[in-house]
Amino acid sequence: MLTIIFDGIAYGMLLFILAVGLSVTLGLMNFVNLAHGAFAMAGGYATVILMNAYGLPFLATLPFAFAFAAMIGLALERLLYRRMYRRSHLDQVLFSIGIVFMAVAATDYLMGSQQQIIHLPEWLRGRIEVAGVAIGAYRFFLVVVCGALVVALQWVLARTRFGSQLRAAVDDTRVARGLGIPTDLIFAATFATGSGLAGLGGALGAEILGLDPTFPLKFMLYFLIVVTVGGTATISGPFAAAILLGIADVAGKYYIPRLGAFVIYFFMLVVLLLRPNGLFVRSGAR
Amino acid sequence: MTVALETHDLVMRFGGFLATNRVNLQVARGARHALIGPNGAGKTTLVNLMTGVLSPTEGRIVLEGHDITAVPIAARVGLGIARTFQINQLFPSMSPLEAVSLAVAQRAGRSAGIWRGFGALPEIVDEAADILEGLHLADAMTERSDRLPYGKQRALELALALASRPKVLLLDEPAAGVPEGERHEILDIVASLPRDVSILLIEHDMDLVFSFAEKISVLVQGAVFLEGSAREIAADRRVREVYLGESADG
Amino acid sequence: MSEIVGNSRERARRSAAASSRWRLPELAFWGCAVAAIFLLPSRHLLLNEIAIVGLFAMSIDLILGYAGIVSLGHAAFFGVGAYAAGLLAKSGYVEPASGLLFAGAIAATVGFSASFLVIRGSDLTRLMVTLGVALVFVEVANRFESVTGGVDGLLGISMGPILGLFEFDFGGTTAYCYSLCVLFVMFLIARRIVNSPFGTSLRALKENRMRAGAIGIPTAKRIVAVYSISAGFAGIAGALLAQTTAFVSLEVLDFARSADGLLILVIGGSGYLYGGIIGSIAFALMRDALSTLTPAYWLFWMGAILVALVVVGRERIVDCAKALSLRVRGQPK
Numbered sequence: 001m002l003t004i005i006f007d008g009i010a011y012g013m014l015l016f017i018l019a020v021g022l023s024v025t026l027g028l029m030n031f032v033n034l035a036h037g038a039f040a041m042a043g044g045y046a047t048v049i050l051m052n053a054y055g056l057p058f059l060a061t062l063p064f065a066f067a068f069a070a071m072i073g074l075a076l077e078r079l080l081y082r083r084m085y086r087r088s089h090l091d092q093v094l095f096s097i098g099i100v101f102m103a104v105a106a107t108d109y110l111m112g113s114q115q116q117i118i119h120l121p122e123w124l125r126g127r128i129e130v131a132g133v134a135i136g137a138y139r140f141f142l143v144v145v146c147g148a149l150v151v152a153l154q155w156v157l158a159r160t161r162f163g164s165q166l167r168a169a170v171d172d173t174r175v176a177r178g179l180g181i182p183t184d185l186i187f188a189a190t191f192a193t194g195s196g197l198a199g200l201g202g203a204l205g206a207e208i209l210g211l212d213p214t215f216p217l218k219f220m221l222y223f224l225i226v227v228t229v230g231g232t233a234t235i236s237g238p239f240a241a242a243i244l245l246g247i248a249d250v251a252g253k254y255y256i257p258r259l260g261a262f263v264i265y266f267f268m269l270v271v272l273l274l275r276p277n278g279l280f281v282r283s284g285a286r
Numbered sequence: 287m288t289v290a291l292e293t294h295d296l297v298m299r300f301g302g303f304l305a306t307n308r309v310n311l312q313v314a315r316g317a318r319h320a321l322i323g324p325n326g327a328g329k330t331t332l333v334n335l336m337t338g339v340l341s342p343t344e345g346r347i348v349l350e351g352h353d354i355t356a357v358p359i360a361a362r363v364g365l366g367i368a369r370t371f372q373i374n375q376l377f378p379s380m381s382p383l384e385a386v387s388l389a390v391a392q393r394a395g396r397s398a399g400i401w402r403g404f405g406a407l408p409e410i411v412d413e414a415a416d417i418l419e420g421l422h423l424a425d426a427m428t429e430r431s432d433r434l435p436y437g438k439q440r441a442l443e444l445a446l447a448l449a450s451r452p453k454v455l456l457l458d459e460p461a462a463g464v465p466e467g468e469r470h471e472i473l474d475i476v477a478s479l480p481r482d483v484s485i486l487l488i489e490h491d492m493d494l495v496f497s498f499a500e501k502i503s504v505l506v507q508g509a510v511f512l513e514g515s516a517r518e519i520a521a522d523r524r525v526r527e528v529y530l531g532e533s534a535d536g
Numbered sequence: 537m538s539e540i541v542g543n544s545r546e547r548a549r550r551s552a553a554a555s556s557r558w559r560l561p562e563l564a565f566w567g568c569a570v571a572a573i574f575l576l577p578s579r580h581l582l583l584n585e586i587a588i589v590g591l592f593a594m595s596i597d598l599i600l601g602y603a604g605i606v607s608l609g610h611a612a613f614f615g616v617g618a619y620a621a622g623l624l625a626k627s628g629y630v631e632p633a634s635g636l637l638f639a640g641a642i643a644a645t646v647g648f649s650a651s652f653l654v655i656r657g658s659d660l661t662r663l664m665v666t667l668g669v670a671l672v673f674v675e676v677a678n679r680f681e682s683v684t685g686g687v688d689g690l691l692g693i694s695m696g697p698i699l700g701l702f703e704f705d706f707g708g709t710t711a712y713c714y715s716l717c718v719l720f721v722m723f724l725i726a727r728r729i730v731n732s733p734f735g736t737s738l739r740a741l742k743e744n745r746m747r748a749g750a751i752g753i754p755t756a757k758r759i760v761a762v763y764s765i766s767a768g769f770a771g772i773a774g775a776l777l778a779q780t781t782a783f784v785s786l787e788v789l790d791f792a793r794s795a796d797g798l799l800i801l802v803i804g805g806s807g808y809l810y811g812g813i814i815g816s817i818a819f820a821l822m823r824d825a826l827s828t829l830t831p832a833y834w835l836f837w838m839g840a841i842l843v844a845l846v847v848v849g850r851e852r853i854v855d856c857a858k859a860l861s862l863r864v865r866g867q868p869k
Contacts, residue, residue, distance in 0.1 A: 089659045098842025105836030224664040363752030375747040389751040391733040403731040405553035415548035424544040
């Protein structure tokens with residue numbers, strides 16, 4: 001029981017790292033980026049290639065996974081995405097689906113359609129015992145790494161100059177621009193960081209979520225749920241939503257394996273019926 | 287006096303801000319009633335509460351003796367409340383004829399009809415044409431609404447409200463932004479409506495208010511500050527100082 | 537004075553009647569579709585597919601082009617219709633035309649239930665819901681292998697003659713004629729719907745939902761209604777595919793199909809009903825041309841087309857494409 005909850009938390013934290021960039025772009029630029037998973041996939045493949053072709057240890061590949069996805073994110077933001085900020089949601093949806101399709105087909109062409117396997121180092125395999133509960137070493141590692149990232153993100157947002165500028169821009173872009181905050185730069189930096197985090201999540205999650213060219217399509221719904229349920233005003237909202245979703249998904253697949261795949265849909269439905277505007281949306285925001 | 291629309295201790299809070307503070311307002315049947323007050327006094331909020339755009343934090347709204355506090359926006363129109371908006375709310379790509387025909391069809395219970403087009407509903411189209419004619423929109427009735435000159439758009443705003451044959455008509459600054467010369471035209475149309483239509487007018491132009499209203503309520507900081515006949519309000523020293531003084535200076 | 541009144545009434549009536557009158561390009565368009573039976577005898581299978589996909593895109597146009605709802609999962613209803621028709625035929629009832637009605641009714645019912653989720657929340661919630669609903673159906677079809685055949689698909693469908701008169705043939709001639717007739721009938725219905733007060737009220741709530749409510753239009757009810765109708769249309773398109781190809785696979789529910797539908801509509805233009813059919817023709821031609829170049833990576837090109845269409849601006853490209861393709865214009869957009 002506790003093991004399952006712990007697994008669920010690890011899974012949820014992973015989902016959060018994957019989706020947090022989407023939540024911020026949505027809040028900041030009101031941009032529905034369905035291609036967010038493509039950046040995660042890029043990070044995952046960066047790790048796979050570095051490990052298998054260049055023999056780098058797993059941990060050492062993680063910064064590259066972040067940087068690779070962030071660079072792609074930055075390039076695409078400057079080239080294409082920024083033209084889309086003011087467009088209708090329909091245009092944004094079509095545009096980002098187009099990006100997803102291109103990413104899926106290109107990855108298939110370059111890497112093949114098979115599932116990629118990551119060989120974790122010895123010390124991350126097996127199980128360890130924490131306070132009498134047996135948990136997978138890798139799950140534990142995930143919780144530690146993702147937990148550290150969450151704390152770091154929160155710190156950046158709450159304590160740094162960049163963080164306060166970002167929050168101002170989320171609250172009201174026009175006013176922020178009027179105050180001399182370089183919103184363009186913030187957009188680009190945020191987009192790149194969000195993509196980088198997704199890439200890192202993709203690398204960390206390759207073991208648990210699986211990695212093949214259809215990754216961005218498979219997890220599109222998960223990202224949407226995290227963002228819709230969690231709202232875009234804070235990062236604690238998506239975090240709570242991701243953890244809940246993670247626990248629900250893991251527990252569902254464990255306890256009712258026959259219907260486990262339906263648990264996330266059920267989750268989505270319940271949230272929607274109870275709180276159509278999300279669980280953690282700031283009240284009075286609208 | 288029979289009351290058409292009234293509010294009982296109406297309260298609307300936005301977070302910590304009290305936009306409507308225990309408002310008890312009565313619009314008599316056939317009234318020519320004006321609601322005035324400085325910017326931010328909560329006039330538009332009150333209209334939004336009466337039409338159901340907002341639901342009040344506390345209090346009740348009663349139409350001809352029936353509590354309609356919980357009735358949704360669209361159904362309130364069916365019960366006889368119509369409004370215009372301070373900022374034009376039109377259907378940009380539709381012509382005035384299409385838009386008003388739709389509003390007429392809605393009132394006549396025909397807007398859910400799937401099978402017959404407006405071409406086969408001459409009585410609806412005729413009525414729409416008459417309304418447009420009455421508002422000097424006949425010449426422009428087949429143009430796109432977003433290409434009409436501003437004054438015509440303002441008139442269309444009124445036409446859409448009239449199409450539902452309201453018992454109570456809430457006009458939120460109907461002449462706002464309309465050039466001086468055309469303002470009275472719009473108010474004349476409003477004044478010439480049948481006497482069984484009760485009208486609540488929000489307006490800043492005091493000339494228009496005094497030429498139109500028989501009764502005036504003054505709203506300040508969300509609460510009714512003063513109420514009386516047009517003559518009483520015009521004579522009130524506080525109103526003259528606080529409000530009319532301001533508006534007379536521009 | 538009364539003369540002027542009469543005059544404006546008369547003009548109003550004339551204008552109202554004109555909006556639903558048939559135009560010459562429309563007649564020419566359907567003339568071409570019929571002529572294709574005789575002029576392109578070897579391409580009937582392809583034409584059949586174009587008609588079916590066109591009908592599917594038209595169903596999306598009803599909700600997107602008229603009511604302004606973006607759906608990422610309309611394939612759900614296409615798939616429900618396809619499975620309904622396929623299973624009905626397998627159960628021994630093999631008459632196609634009534635099977636089509638059955639499948640359409642099932643899909644509309646499913647759409648009606650789903651619509652209550654769609655009317656809640658924001659654009660973003662709607663994306664999540666429409667995508668989620670479609671994925672639920674994929675999962676269900678996958679899970680209940682004994683009924684749907686799972687990944688192998690629904691095999692062994694054999695259809696009887698249409699209305700007991702017309703047998704399906706291998707060249708697809710009957711199939712195309714059948715699909716074209718269905719497409720035309722559905723188009724007539726859609727045309728009626730969008731030109732009716734109901735259709736006008738949909739445009740109203742798309743353009744300004746606040747004002748639509750303020751003239752008394754019950755916006756949620758309208759969305760429920762059009763979503764159900766649109767689901768029925770999609771279901772009939774799916775049923776046509778099942779009946780004319782005698783096969784249903786999980787692919788009918790695929791996300792790519794929903795995306796195809798949107799892409800087609802973007803190519804053809806939304807909000808005038810012909811967009812779906814014109815887009816479907818352009819789509820088939822493009823796929824033909826591109827898959828001879830690089831057969832395996834059609835998905836990449838589809839993505840590239842989507843990105844290009846949106847970045848460059850669909851109006852500009854569509855205007856060009858329209859001028860080049862059949863000069864068919866219903867109401868100008």
